[in-house]
Amino acid sequence: MTVEQALQILKKSGYKYTGKREEMIRIFAEEKRYLSARDMLEYMQEHYPALSFDTVYRNLTLFAELNILEVTELGGERKYRFRCSTEDHHHHLICLSCGKTRHIRLCPLDGGFGEPEGFTITGHKFEIYGYCSECR
Incomplete structure (x- = not known):
């Protein structure tokens, strides 16, 4: 955006x-x-x-x-x-110190989770927290 x-x-x-x-x-x-x-x-x-x-x-x-x-x-x-400018599905690595983010293409739902019985997934959020190389 x-x-x-x-x-x-x-x-x-x-x-x-x-x-x-x-x-x-x-x-x-x-x-x-x-x-x-x-x-x-x-x-x-x-x-x-x-x-x-x-x-x-x-x-x-x-x-x-x-x-x-x-x-x-x-x-x-x-x-x-x-908001991210890319529309493709992705998640973020987030630095707990400076707040900078980095895209990751890995999605935990892609690993065979599938569509749960009796439930329609409309969205999800997956974030990994840690420290970037500048803040480490």
Whole structure:
């Protein structure tokens, strides 16, 4: 996903364009890692000193609902990252220190799990946590 695509999703969904929303989306596009609401607030307060945590959190929640951001929970805290630009099925390695991610093509459901009887799988999430070579 690109910044422009994310802004188009907001517009098509009937949400107002604001400089704050664009700035948040640009930060995620540049960072390419998971960020908490507090991380985002720290980035944003440089340009928007009166910005509240609630405003940041509401926008992160909106972006996640619109599938602009992916969400995970690390250390008991929700973290967000820009949605992957690739549409192929993949999962992530996630650094517990810096939040950077790396794609992995391995999927545990491919190993013969199959379709469980009496249940239709519509999606799943598989993440591996550890430390990248820079943080190790």
